[in-house]
Amino acid sequence: MSAGFGSKARLALLMASVAGATAISGCASNDKDLDLSAYVDTIEPADVLYNQALANLNAGRLDEAAKKFDAVDRQHPYSEFARKALVMGAFANYRAGKYDDSLAMTKRYIALYPTQPEAAYAYYITGLCYYRQIPDVTREQSMTRRSIAAFNEVVERFPQSEYVDDSKEKIRFGRDQLAGKEMQxxxxxxxxxxxxxxxxxxxxxxxxxxxxxxxxxxxxxLTEAYYALGLTSEAQSAAAVLGQNYPDSQWYKDSYKLLQSGGLEPRQNAGSWLSQAAQTIVGGKKNGA
Structure with missing residues (x-):
């Protein structure tokens, strides 16, 4: 059903309702016209609405821009302008700090147009909305996980996109945030x-x-905890991996001192899970520190 037909249907129902109420009450005046314009959407051409929205966006009138973009989608659904208006409206709402409204528009876009050119941008804005709501590490991190998931979609689905580099950077931040939460x-x-x-x-x-x-x-x-439990081989392995990757670190010096207090020194156990994990660590030594 088109938006125009919906408006006419609402008008017909409204007129019938008003006519019925007038007949029953007998209070309506016969010499005055009813003004029903406030109840009916004004249908404007899609390109006119879209350009008005862009003008408001460029002028910094974010709320007005978002309303105009929404009107394009509502009055001209599934049109070319409606498709573009969804992501632009999401951007306007994001800039205005209305993250829930922005997410509603990006999710609608992704559901309707997953392979269209603006899909990468829709995923990117989704990630930004969650990213801007990431709390400090002392709090629950669901927003962090959601932002990582959205940015991963950009990287994996649209590897040539202009948003990939920034998405990767924000994924790194998010992963660091999750690691910080685990440390806490x-x-x-x-x-x-x-x-x-x-x-x-x-x-x-x-x-x-x-x-x-x-x-x-x-x-x-890990060196500290294993040592406290008397699991000296694991403590030695943890310290050894630490020393291999961060030889000048104060953490390594402290771990070495702890082991020495018990007559031990760092030594990697080939059978420890730490030996496997050591292969994936991007440490200070490997980065040329």
């Missing part, structure tokens, strides 16, 4: 001497976020 929880358990729980978190950082800045501390914390 791991330190919480370590301070309470809940060593197994802390090891689980620190191990997750080493295995899942091996290219983040938190790996260095995670290896040192």
């Amino acid at each position: 929880v791991g330190r919480y358990y370590l301070e309470r001497k809940e060593y197994l729980a802390s090891i689980k978190r620190f191990r997750g950082v080493v295995e899942q976020y091996s290219n983040t800045r938190h790996v260095e501390e995670a290896l040192a914390r």
Whole structure:
């Protein structure tokens, strides 16, 4: 059903309702015309609405721009202008900080036009909406995961897109954020001497976020936790991997000192999970530090 037909149908229903009410009450005046214009959408050409929206956007009138873009989609659904208006409206809402409204438009675009030229931009704006809502590491990180997922769609589906480089950068930030959250929880358990729980978190950082800045501390914390449990071989392996990747690190110096206090030194155990994880770590030494 077209938007124009819908407006005429609403007008017909409204007129019938008003006529019925007038007949029953007998209070309506016969010498005055009813003004029903406020109840009916004004249908404008798609290109006119779209250009008005662009003018508002360029002038910084974000709310007005978003309304005009929405009107294009509502009055001229599935048209070429409506398709473009969805992503532009999403952008306007994003710039205005109306993330839920923006996400509603990007999701609609992706559902209707997953292979069209603006799809990469729709995924990118989706990622930006979640990215701007990422909280600090002490709080729940669902927004971080959603932003990473959206940016991954850009990278994997549209590898030639102009948004790939920035998406990759924001994925790196998001992964670092998730690693930071794991470290925060791991330190919480370590301070309470809940060593197994802390090891689980620190191990997750080493295995899942091996290219983040938190790996260095995670290896040192693993050395500490394993040593406290009397698992000296694992403690030595953690310290050895730490020393291989960050030989000048204060974390390594502290770990080395801890092992020396027990008459031990860093030594990698080939059978440890750490030996496998060491192959994926992008450490300071490998980066030329």
